[in-house]
Amino acid sequence: MVSDEMRAEAKRLKREKDAVVLAHYYVTPDAQELADYVGDSFFLSKKAATLDCKTLVFAGVRFMAESAKLLSPGKTVLMPEPSADCPMAHMVQKATVDAARVKYGDDLAVACYVNSTTEMKAWSDVCVTSSNAVKIVRALPQKNVLFIPDMNLGHYVALQVPEKNVILNDGFCPTHEAIELAEVETARREHPGALVLAHPECGDWVLRESDVVGSTSQIIEAAVASEASEFVVCTVHGVIHELEARTAGTGKRFFFPATTPVCPNMARVTAEKVLACLRDGTGEVGLPDESVIAGSTRALDLMLDYAK
Incomplete structure (x- = not known):
């Protein structure tokens, strides 16, 4: 439970640090209560790119904080729980992407679910979220679309966009799959x-x-x-x-x-950790190597363009 003292401290720290707290719907209710904005991946991606502040505290899992840093490289991005990761974010191999590009050539687009590592985004042409995946895949000029990493969201998209050849990857969210x-x-x-x-x-x-x-x-x-x-x-x-x-x-x-259905990684993000993060500036997320920044940022930016 979030006490009045915790709320007051969070408000003071946000003002002093010029910080905004973003929280995903899946983190603990008390962490959500300390957030300035609560939303799904798409909403938070858009919000992170437009906020005028020095520091973003991202109450969520690692791929979300990494995306926020890519979209706002000049901001300090902090994670209340740095170990909170998404298993699905790692469930694709570069060889899978390379083989598809060889097979389909220029008539292939790689659509990468935002629930993915920064490196995986750099392998891709465009990012998508669960709220805009159908719209974006339908709008892509290519006939063939390799959808990574989530086979379940990819299968759903394939049913909604039958005019496309959606190629699935063998990845999934363990919590939803169960x-x-x-x-x-x-x-x-x-x-x-x-x-x-x-x-x-x-x-x-x-x-x-x-x-x-x-x-x-x-x-x-x-x-x-x-x-x-x-x-x-x-x-x-x-x-x-x-x-x-x-x-x-x-x-x-x-x-x-x-x-x-409980995501064990999201459940690690609590109000106490949000406050500690604000207080001490811990859990900073850095930019990846230059070799992946351009590709991953391009895929995220194209997602925002398609979703307008």
Whole structure:
């Protein structure tokens, strides 16, 4: 729980350090409460690029803080929990990208989910997020698109953009991949009339059972706009903080599969660590080698251009 003293200290430190705190929906609720902006990867990427401040504190996992540093190289970017990483961000080999480029030549675009390492972004033509992946892949001039690293989001994109040849990579989010169809079906039976809201990082077995498939922000917006009163949520449990805040007083209720989806890396980011980061300036994220800066920044910038 965030105390009044913690809020006051955070406010003072942000003013003294000219700092802004960004938090992903998946980190702990107390970390979200100390943030100036809370959102999904796409929102936070855009926000990081436009904020006028000296320091960004990124309450999330490493690829998010690295992207913020690439988009704002003149700012100091700090991570409250430097060890918080994303397993999926590492699930592709350079050989996979090289082989696709040899096979398809100029008629190939490599679309890289933003949940990826900086080096992986540099191998790619454009970055995407779960909220804009369909739009961007559809807009690419190439017929063939290698989608890295997430095969589940890639499969979902392929279904939405059948005119493209979407080539999948064998990567996935362990937390979303672990959501079982049987548990979703049980939750639906226990809450008849509930809408099932799922993130496209889930396996196809979950998406086919869902009423709404979308990014974290799209899931939240769907719940806010819906006339339904109960929802089964198939994404990381941290989103419950924003869901309940946005629907307070409406009587809406949210349920998760019996094996609650928790990202162990996001769960490491707490309010205490955000304060320590602000206080001591710890967890600074540096720029990568010059050899990867140009490629990764180009892919991120192109994502922002396509998403306008």
